[in-house]
Amino acid sequence: MTSQLAYKETFDCVQCGYCLPACPTYASLGKERHSPRGRINLVQMAAEGKITIDEITESMELCLGCRACETACPTNVQYGKILESFKKVKAAEAPAPFIENMALQKALPNKKLLAVMRASLRAYQKTGIDSFARKSKVLSILPEQLRAFEEIAPAVEMPNKQLRTGILLPERDPNARVAFFTGCIMDVFFAKINDLSIKLLQHAGCEVTVIKEQTCCGALQNHSGDTGTSRKLAKENIAAFEKGNFDYVVNAIGGCGAMLVEYDHLLADDPEWAERAKVFAQKNKDVSVILNKLGISFSRELSGAVTYQPSCHLLNVQKVADDPVQLLESIPGITYIPLPKGDVCCGSAGIYNIVHYEESMEILDAKMEQVQKISPDTIVTSNPGCHLQMCLGVKREGLEEKVRVVHIIELLAKACGIDHK
Numbered sequence: 001m002t003s004q005l006a007y008k009e010t011f012d013c014v015q016c017g018y019c020l021p022a023c024p025t026y027a028s029l030g031k032e033r034h035s036p037r038g039r040i041n042l043v044q045m046a047a048e049g050k051i052t053i054d055e056i057t058e059s060m061e062l063c064l065g066c067r068a069c070e071t072a073c074p075t076n077v078q079y080g081k082i083l084e085s086f087k088k089v090k091a092a093e094a095p096a097p098f099i100e101n102m103a104l105q106k107a108l109p110n111k112k113l114l115a116v117m118r119a120s121l122r123a124y125q126k127t128g129i130d131s132f133a134r135k136s137k138v139l140s141i142l143p144e145q146l147r148a149f150e151e152i153a154p155a156v157e158m159p160n161k162q163l164r165t166g167i168l169l170p171e172r173d174p175n176a177r178v179a180f181f182t183g184c185i186m187d188v189f190f191a192k193i194n195d196l197s198i199k200l201l202q203h204a205g206c207e208v209t210v211i212k213e214q215t216c217c218g219a220l221q222n223h224s225g226d227t228g229t230s231r232k233l234a235k236e237n238i239a240a241f242e243k244g245n246f247d248y249v250v251n252a253i254g255g256c257g258a259m260l261v262e263y264d265h266l267l268a269d270d271p272e273w274a275e276r277a278k279v280f281a282q283k284n285k286d287v288s289v290i291l292n293k294l295g296i297s298f299s300r301e302l303s304g305a306v307t308y309q310p311s312c313h314l315l316n317v318q319k320v321a322d323d324p325v326q327l328l329e330s331i332p333g334i335t336y337i338p339l340p341k342g343d344v345c346c347g348s349a350g351i352y353n354i355v356h357y358e359e360s361m362e363i364l365d366a367k368m369e370q371v372q373k374i375s376p377d378t379i380v381t382s383n384p385g386c387h388l389q390m391c392l393g394v395k396r397e398g399l400e401e402k403v404r405v406v407h408i409i410e411l412l413a414k415a416c417g418i419d420h421k
């Protein structure tokens with residue numbers, strides 16, 4: 001089984017240590033085995049049979065998968081591949097609990113179930129059961145991490161059905177044909193961001209289509225070592241988006257986007273799908289890239305001091321660094337302040353903040369120290385996980401009255417005079 005570890009890739013590491021300052025778990029846990037270099041060494045030793053998979057599990061599972069080490073590495077070590085190979089071997093040795101497998105394999109790709117989940121959450125919030133549950137302390141039976149996220153869960157909005165059917169025409173002469181990728185969790189908690197993204201794309205001159213047959217991107221499954229389900233979902237998405245001759249496939253979700261642009265790696269060994277995956281991966285773009293490329297016109301002046309917490313997967317995997325910042329800097333009336341150590345992960349990392357709550361909060365608290373240094377009134381994010389994590393950070397610091405957290409799309413839409421409804 002250990003022969004499936006990415007052994008060859010570990011030799012690209014020259015042990016220089018350039019990645020150490022970039023690694024949030026090395027900073028917070030302070031041990032070599034919780035650094036990229038240490039983890040690469042451990043995988044190498046496990047592949048050589050010198051240590052067992054069990055012996056490297058704690059270190060590997062405490063990795064956020066933020067891939068900041070890849071960006072820092074002078075020899076282009078493919079750390080993501082090394083980490084994924086460990087996850088795959090681990091999942092084969094010790095399969096995830098039944099409930100987790102059901103959630104990843106059956107629930108996330110099931111649109112009907114997600115719609116029911118969204119409607120239930122909305123009813124929970126709208127009927128006031130949420131505040132009653134908090135006051136009555138009934139939620140104290142939940143683990144601390146679930147209570148923490150329940151309290152900062154955003155108001156759930158239903159997606160605008162008109163924006164999800166047929167071909168949506170641009171506001172001006174068409175300059176691109178795009179298909180919009182909605183994601184699964186995103187469309188439960190942040191359907192409003194998807195709606196606003198579609199309207200902004202129309203505003204920028206795009207003809208937009210939301211393909212009905214699209215499904216979950218497969219990122220969470222892949223991160224938990226279930227490559228089989230990820231490959232299946234990738235093939236379904238590729239086939240769905242091949243239906244139109246689109247210039248781009250656009251999404252507003254840093255984490256999902258990172259999975260979509262790596263479908264070519266995921267399916268590289270499959271002769272029927274490798275080339276199709278490559279074409280699909282190249283067409284995938286974050287919404288900020290397309291809006292910055294095509295240009296948007298602002299009609300409202302905003303105000304305030306705005307900072308930006310990039311999504312690691314947008315920054316380190318999709319390599320999108322400048323577009324969101326350029327867009328923010330172009331909004332009339334706002335002052336953009338770079339966040340010190342902004343390129344360090346906020347500790348969200350998929351479900352890391354649920355399964356490794358304490359470690360995640362340590363990383364978040366360090367992030368909020370940097371936020372406090374610049375005192376912004378708005379923190380801009382580009383991924384739903386980071387969005388929730390930063391909301392939690394603001395709450396932990398008692399800054400709810402002073403600092404708001406928004407997705408970049410919300411700010412851009414406001415400045416363009418685009419409303420949700």
Ligand code: SF4
Binds near residue numbers: 013015016036040077
């Ligand atoms: S920067 Fe790259 S080569 Fe250097 S220790 Fe880290 S992973 Fe290895």
Ligand code: SF4
Binds near residue numbers: 024063064068070
């Ligand atoms: S992916 Fe992030 S947390 Fe994991 S080793 Fe690399 S920098 Fe550290």
